[in-house]
Amino acid sequence: MGAACFFFAALWSAFTYTPWTLIAARIVGGVGIGLASALAITYITECAPAKYRGTLSSAYQLLTILGIFLTNVINFGIANAGSLDWGINSGWRWMLGIGCIPAAIFFLALFLSPESPRFLIQSGREEEGFAILEKIGGTDEARREVADVKASIERDKNGKLTDLFKKPLLIPFLIGLLLAAFNQVGGQNAVSYYGPTMFKAALGNNIPNVEFLCSSLVGLVELIFTVVGMALIDKAGRKPLLVTSAAGMGVFAAIMAFAFHANIGWLVVAGACGFIACFAFGLGPVTWVMIPELFPTYMRGRASGLCTVLLWGINFCVGQFTPMMFEGWGGSGTFIFWMIMDFIGAISIAKFAPETKGKTLEEIQALWTK
Template sequence: MSQPATTGAPAPAPAAGTATRPPGSPPLTSGARRSLLGASAVAALGGFLFGYDTGIISSALLFIAPEFGLSDGMQQVTVASLLLGAIVGVLGAGAVTDAAGRRRTLLVGAAVFAVGAVVSAVAPGVEVLIVARVLLGLAIGTASLTVPAYIAEIAPAESRGRLVSLNQLMITVGIFVSYLVGYLFDDGEGWRWMLGLGLLPALAMFLGVLRLAESPRWLLGRGRREEARAALLRTRTPEAADAELAEIEALSAAETRTSYRDLLRPAMRPAVLLGVVVAATNQLVGVNAVIYYAPTMLKQAGFGSSAAILSSLGIGLVNMCLTFVALLLVDRVGRRPLLLGGTSVVILALVFLGALYLMGDDGRPVSGGLLVAGLCLYIAAFAPSLGLAIWLINSEIFPTAVRGKASSFGNVTHWGLDFAISLTVLTTINALTPTGLFWIYGLFGLLGVVYLHRRLPETKGRSLEDISASLRG
């Protein structure tokens, strides 16, 4: 996930299609900074909705399941339907944003978020609820590509890291708020309010995007140079805008000469495989089993509904706070220490969680308090390591000319495995016990950290060309 640039640390490498500011250019004015922050915050509402709509089902499911008489299998289908939509959304988002533009895609995404929230809230049965969640998934998949791309393309290099990182921070804020809303509406019919309240940020996003300018990079790619220059002049001097336009033109020309077939060349395979392994490890340690099913696990462990949701609220708070800390540290400490160290703690937490159930009776952990502590430790280690790395590493390890196409492999891997895991959590618990579930996730994490220890370069402070050259086969 994207990172901030911090004082005294090397600035993040530029994202595809963006340019660095010429040496000696004047700093941004306060008005330009406010304009950039406002535009980025509006776009990052897509990240908030991403987090809210993925997290709210964990609380709502406690009441949806008995009301609609859902089996474990149908609970998993209800959760996973959103991820199925996200896979379709992320596969189609690239073509849609290229054809319609970033701004229009954000508008459509906000509208779909709103429709999905309303339909979810009034769903008369599980079939309609599943359709609504597929719609929400389409919006989430689209937002996961479009929001970071839009922010990266409007931001100057020196503030790009901080601004793009708003998206990831807002995802964790959305998850935390979803747990808070779940606690506030903890009653039989409250689940409809939980799902329906997603309408409010969706409307705020839609109205905010109406006031945004289109991405200058997209405008330039459509031959609308003067409009692109006008968009850049909102936050750049004329000299800086002209220099950035020239670099965008050069990068766009390089991108048009590449194809997905180029990614299969031996020189590109190590980087593509690394991006896929980071994304796969992110999911295979079971983070979304925790996000989607934590209240269900806690209720099965003997907690009441309110206590289960309240405990999940604590987990969401830890996730949000540690993500913020990671954004402050990633350009100081480096990627490798955070990723390898944090993932190692994730593995230990999974072993600990499995042991709690092994020592307990009747499918319950030996201590509910220790279960909550173990889940908090798990998410505290995940947030600054694998949580941050999936987007960050995939944005840094590929040459500029193929970065957009190459990073899509990691994105599709993320959503595909998210779908598979959400569809199998309760079934795996029934078949292998919670101990088996957590220890399988721990084994996947161990395999991932061994590979990453051997293959992951430190990318802090290095140029994209240097990073990609070190990974060429």
């Protein structure tokens, strides 16, 4: 369903002729994002072996960043493919419509994907679930995991959504909400969404389409450091990466605030690269890895979904209010705000987040029942 929403939203966006139909098309695309982001990472988490779960789950973020990078490169190419008038009249339609191609690939690939083994076991289809787990980790590991999952399901078979609001699930739920919030209030999407506008304001119009060129550079940095995060997540651990990431973003937000204040265009771009690099190796991928890890099988999908709702809700606010912040506070004041949020995030994560590296999902669940 999410893939279908992506496909139709891309085509609809390309052929729309009024602002309201464009907004409607983007809302359909947003439904696709909500479905895919909440479910894909849960699916990966439930299929991955414990020792590789961080790396495999963070592949979700890597491919998201790869998509953003390719989008910036493609948009730069489209912007240079014709005149300014052509770009205003037709070029933007190509920028939006071309998204139907990866959406179609995603839709078709899903028919080759098996169901989550934990969902199958929970639904009484134990043999199917065992067969998938056996392919992933071997016979002995599959038997152990099936036993753990069945024990977890038996213990929680009478569970309800309201369990999230009382012990023992209240603690992991609050931690999940904390991670979801600081994934967005750190300010990285201010750069992702409004980078072209910021870079054009900082560097002027001396280089044609400089805003798309700089956005492509930032996207490349994000891609590289997402790979760094994938390499470290199952070695350094989740919590050290999160704390270092948030603190580093705070430092580079301070640099960008100074650069805007002093009107140093190249330092704005350099600061943005550092800012996004810190997000890419920590808060970006690790948030998506840890949130579904925190919850038992029967609650994982729903709890992860609620955390994702908060994440995208704050994302919406960042998208809506960043232009107002720039207009009212200027670039300097805006990044001082993000700096404060990042340092608060680093302190909060250091105090409350657990370490889940190397633990099975059932072992993580046991943390809340000790």
